[in-house]
Amino acid sequence: MPNRKTGSCAGSIDICGLDEMPERGARGFELAMPDADPLPIIVWRDGEQLRAFVNKCPHLGLPLETFPDKFLSQDARTLICSAHGARFNAEGDCTSGPCQGDALTKLDIRVVVRDTKPRLVLERPSGHS
């Protein structure tokens, strides 16, 4: 279940400070979207690699995690849906499980510097104003 609410500003939506992400790990966030429902997302960091997906499994549309921020396999190479065990690679493609061949919805995130600190922001996804 997403566990952190974040705010937005013009042009992009603030997620968190880069230093709030583990060097290797994933976290869940719920982004406040202007004029739309909140958007649950997963941010997955592997060193310099940062990826984000909508936290909605293509199998039944459930959030992937049962416990906060528990998204990754033990070797931290795949996202796992806790409901029925679907596994997703770094591109968000389901590589095994009941939705094999489907994919998570990928999001466009980047690092910006605000008040001298690097922050992760989401570029507005299509379908959200």
Ligand code: FES
């Ligand atoms: S809802 Fe994710 S595998 Fe079934």
